Amino acid sequence: MGYNDISRLGPNWHTLAHSPHRFRRLKVTITRTKTHASRAYQHLRSKLISGEFEPGTRLLYGPIGKEIGISATPVREAAGQLANEGLLELIPKIGAVVCQINRQELVDIYEVRLAIEPYAARLAAQRASPQQVRRLEGHVTRMRELTDQLLGSSKEFAGKRIVGQFEKSDYAFHMEVIAASGNQAMVRTAGQSHALTRVFGVRRHRYDATSMRATCEDHEAILDAIRASSAINASTAATTHIENGLARSLAALDRAHDGESS
Numbered sequence: 001m002g003y004n005d006i007s008r009l010g011p012n013w014h015t016l017a018h019s020p021h022r023f024r025r026l027k028v029t030i031t032r033t034k035t036h037a038s039r040a041y042q043h044l045r046s047k048l049i050s051g052e053f054e055p056g057t058r059l060l061y062g063p064i065g066k067e068i069g070i071s072a073t074p075v076r077e078a079a080g081q082l083a084n085e086g087l088l089e090l091i092p093k094i095g096a097v098v099c100q101i102n103r104q105e106l107v108d109i110y111e112v113r114l115a116i117e118p119y120a121a122r123l124a125a126q127r128a129s130p131q132q133v134r135r136l137e138g139h140v141t142r143m144r145e146l147t148d149q150l151l152g153s154s155k156e157f158a159g160k161r162i163v164g165q166f167e168k169s170d171y172a173f174h175m176e177v178i179a180a181s182g183n184q185a186m187v188r189t190a191g192q193s194h195a196l197t198r199v200f201g202v203r204r205h206r207y208d209a210t211s212m213r214a215t216c217e218d219h220e221a222i223l224d225a226i227r228a229s230s231a232i233n234a235s236t237a238a239t240t241h242i243e244n245g246l247a248r249s250l251a252a253l254d255r256a257h258d259g260e261s262s
Contacts (some may be wrong), residue, residue, distance in 0.1 A: 124180035
């Protein structure tokens with residue numbers, strides 16, 4: 001238990017310290033609260049990354065807590081942490097709302113990716129283990145399977161289930177490439193920028209078979225370069241993929257803006 005935890009106990013903390021049973025129960029309560037907040041954080045972040053909450057959505061702490069069997073309080077704490085990361089906005093008398101994004105903010109986020117991921121792919125081509133390569137292959141295979149599922153249906157655009165699973169595998173592929181770089185600082189930095197782009201996944205563009213196939217092909221180009229230990233090709237493929245993603249996202253934002261203006 002750290003100083004901040006003790007300071008919450010108030011002026012009678014000395015008395016509690018000399019009452020071992022009460023102090024032990026209090027320590028357990030604080031630990032449980034931290035654990036619940038961590039669970040709420042992971043639960044919310046996962047939903048945000050998969051695009052389950054669209055920008056502008058208000059999050060209801062109580063119902064979200066019930067989903068994972070906890071109270072609203074740790075969910076509120078988790079929302080505060082996610083607000084610090086730029087994923088949520090805390091609005092007085094309203095609560096947590098999924099952040100909106102404008103054109104320049106989207107460009108800024110992708111520029112962060114361009115600064116990190118091509119070099120990470122270059123390092124991954126030099127350092128990736130056989131296990132990491134197999135995991136990358138698994139993610140690409142899963143994305144191909146989901147694309148085939150859409151092609152085999154009568155729908156033009158993927159529904160929430162396919163989009164959510166596709167986004168999850170897409171995110172996992174990128175994070176695996178960065179992990180394969182062996183640079184932990186890069187992993188932490190990229191994690192936040194990726195979370196931001198995935199939050200806006202549904203809003204950025206709709207998923208049809210053409211866009212999904214293009215993403216798979218971009219990933220396969222990165223994977224092929226890593227398999228071949230070609231650092232230059234891996235970096236080039238990653239750059240191309242991110243630039244393609246930005247172009248699609250900006251086009252989707254422009255279409256949405258034109259639709260709202262008409």
